[in-house]
Amino acid sequence: MDSLSPHRHLSLSHLLLFLLLLASSNLLTFFLFSSHSTSCPSSLQTPSISLSSSPPPNPSLPSEFLAFTSPQPLPFGHNHNFDSATLHPPVGLPCPLFPSDLAAFLSYPVNGSCPDDELLAQKLLLRGCEPLPRRRCRPAAPPHPSPPLPFPLSLWSLPPDNSVHWSAYSCKSFACLVARKHSKSFDDCKDCFDLDGREKHRWVTPSSNPLDFTIDQVLADASPPGSIRIGLDIGGGAGSFAVRMKERNVTIVTTSMNLNGPFNSFVAARGVVPLYISISQRLPFFDNTLDIVHSMHVLSNWIPTTLLHFILFDVYRVLRPGGLFWLDHFFFVEDQMEEYVPVIESVGFRKVRWEVGRKLDRGPELGEMYISALLEKPLNNSW
Ligand SMILES: *[C@@H]1O[C@H](CO)[C@@H](O)[C@H](O)[C@H]1NC(C)=O
Ligand SMILES: *[C@@H]1O[C@H](CO)[C@@H](O)[C@H](O)[C@H]1NC(C)=O
Numbered sequence: 485m486d487s488l489s490p491h492r493h494l495s496l497s498h499l500l501l502f503l504l505l506l507a508s509s510n511l512l513t514f515f516l517f518s519s520h521s522t523s524c525p526s527s528l529q530t531p532s533i534s535l536s537s538s539p540p541p542n543p544s545l546p547s548e549f550l551a552f553t554s555p556q557p558l559p560f561g562h563n564h565n566f567d568s569a570t571l572h573p574p575v576g577l578p579c580p581l582f583p584s585d586l587a588a589f590l591s592y593p594v595n596g597s598c599p600d601d602e603l604l605a606q607k608l609l610l611r612g613c614e615p616l617p618r619r620r621c622r623p624a625a626p627p628h629p630s631p632p633l634p635f636p637l638s639l640w641s642l643p644p645d646n647s648v649h650w651s652a653y654s655c656k657s658f659a660c661l662v663a664r665k666h667s668k669s670f671d672d673c674k675d676c677f678d679l680d681g682r683e684k685h686r687w688v689t690p691s692s693n694p695l696d697f698t699i700d701q702v703l704a705d706a707s708p709p710g711s712i713r714i715g716l717d718i719g720g721g722a723g724s725f726a727v728r729m730k731e732r733n734v735t736i737v738t739t740s741m742n743l744n745g746p747f748n749s750f751v752a753a754r755g756v757v758p759l760y761i762s763i764s765q766r767l768p769f770f771d772n773t774l775d776i777v778h779s780m781h782v783l784s785n786w787i788p789t790t791l792l793h794f795i796l797f798d799v800y801r802v803l804r805p806g807g808l809f810w811l812d813h814f815f816f817v818e819d820q821m822e823e824y825v826p827v828i829e830s831v832g833f834r835k836v837r838w839e840v841g842r843k844l845d846r847g848p849e850l851g852e853m854y855i856s857a858l859l860e861k862p863l864n865n866s867w
Contacts, residue, residue, distance in 0.1 A: 545580060546590035552617050578612035586613070592621040600624040602652035606742060614765050624649050635755055639727045640679050643753035648746045661745060672743040676722035677750065683724045694839045695813060695856040699728055702776075702810055702858060705836050712775045712808065718763065718799075719782025723751035730756055734776070739763075763787065763795060769802040777803055780812035785820055789827060796831045800861055809833060809859040815843065818851035825855075833859030 555570045562569040579586055585608050592598050598621035609616055630644040642658045650656045655664065658677060665675035675682055687699045706712045712734055717725045720738035729736045739759045740747040751758035761768065763782065777799045783792065799809050816824050821840075836858040843852035 544583070546587045548590040548592070548594075548619065549575075549579070549586065549617055573618070575615055575617045576609075576613040579608070579617065582608060582611060582613060586617075590617065590619065592619065594620045596621055598623045600649075600651050602649075602742065606652075610741070610762055612764060614762055624651065632753055632755065638753065638755040639730065640684075640754075642677070642679065643750065647753050648749045650746070652742065653744055653746060655745070672745070673721040673747070676724070676747075677745070679722075679724075683722060686724055687728055693841070695841045695854050697810070697812070697837060697856060697858060699725075699732065702808065703732065703734075705858060706775075706808060707806075711806070715774045715776035715778065715807075716759075716767070716769070716802070718777065718779035720751070720778075720780075721747060723747075723754050723756050723758065725778055725780070726751070726756035727754055736776075736778075764791065767798050767802050771801050772804045774802050774807055775804060776808045776810065778810040778812060781815060783811060784815035785817070785824070789823065792824075793827055793830075796828065800831050800833065803861040805861055805863045805865055807861045808836070809857075809861070811855065811857040811859060814855040814857070816853055816855075818853055821853065828855070828857070828859075832862065832865065834862055836860050 552573055553575055555572055558566070558569055558571060585604055588599065589601060589605055589608060598619055602624070605616060626646050626649050628646055630646050632638055632647070633641055633643065642662070645657045648658075655661045661677035664671055665678050665681060667674065687697075690696075690698055703709075703712055714735045715729070715737075717723075717736050717738045720726060720736075720740055723738045723740075726736035726738045735757075737757045737759050738751050739761050740751060741760070741762060742748055748758040748760050759768075783795065787795070803809060811828070814824070814828075837856070838858075839854075839856045841854050841856075842848065843854050846852065
């Protein structure tokens with residue numbers, strides 16, 4: 485913050501005015517408990533149209549929604565960097581499209597416990613209410629949590645059950661999650677929790693299938709050697725890609741949802757970084773910064789094509805020139821070949837590896853296909 489002006493102290497009359505304005509909202513609780521503060525907490529400014537040119541807030545929205553998102557005057561006035569005297573804290577534009585879920589998400593006592601509502605929150609987020617509004621409450625948590633296991637033990641061990649808050653998932657223990665690989669019902673990444681199974685071989689054990697690149701092949705494709713140090717795995721499930729990269733001194737952040745499993749908690753327990761954003765969200769990295777972006781299975785034909793086009797350009801944006809995009813087992817059906825190949829090719833990557841193959845696990849008659857590609861952002865790119 486570069487604009488310095490004297491602290492504005494609350495006068496008694498201001499205090500009374502605020503109390504009056506806030507008396508009907510649960511902001512009052514927060515206000516009373518923070519009244520020892522000398523500067524005026526910006527969150528307590530009452531929403532008022534005169535403060536900005538924004539449209540008036542919809543009063544049917546939850547009070548905590550308005551408290552968070554209403555324009556908040558900066559305590560020191562106009563700020564150079566913001567080129568504004570007002571902050572507009574963001575939430576996903578679609579949030580108000582789901583009023584009852586939004587109201588449930590934001591029904592809590594300020595400074596109390598949040599509702600135990602991971603599933604509801606995730607549904608809101610997946611429908612486009614992303615970022616979710618911030619909340620002033622404490623999330624549900626395991627009652628007697630264990631500390632994480634130390635490195636390198638944590639990388640390939642199941643964490644203790646009491647490191648997870650289980651209420652959103654049908655399984656209530658890691659033993660149950662591991663056993664899920666035998667179950668007939670569908671679950672996202674259902675064998676991922678079995679660290680002694682397929683997970684142990686992915687990306688490290690060479691295979692005769694040309695669609696399966698190994699991490700060591702990909703790192704060897706990078707020039708100069710050793711230039712892959714930091715990156716992102718989009719939809720990285722249990723985090724094994726990041727773990728394998730960590731074993732090679734490459735730092736990978738793993739995005740994952742918690743689709744009927746504690747994927748984020750599991751990734752964190754293994755000692756790599758989970759990032760809870762969906763594929764709809766702009767990647768929270770600056771332009772031209774990452775050495776590698778990997779994605780297996782998740783970027784596929786279930787994604788609306790326009791969104792996919794935006795995602796591919798976003799990946800291009802965050803990769804540094806010379807950075808690698810490993811599109812691992814992009815799934816589609818044969819008829820869609822003419823639709824997807826031009827979308828992928830249009831972004832401007834150079835093809836380092838490009839393999840197209842049939843996906844046969846559900847039978848050849850379905851005409852299912854995979855593309856595995858290693859794509860390089862050109863050094864002299866088209867900007
Ligand atoms: C907020 O909640 C915490 C934990 O319950 C409590 O210790 C603290 O006194 C509360 N603070 C205020 C200002 O009410
Ligand atoms: C990773 O870094 C450590 C410490 O710098 C080094 O001792 C180790 O050999 C490196 N491992 C690999 C696989 O490069």
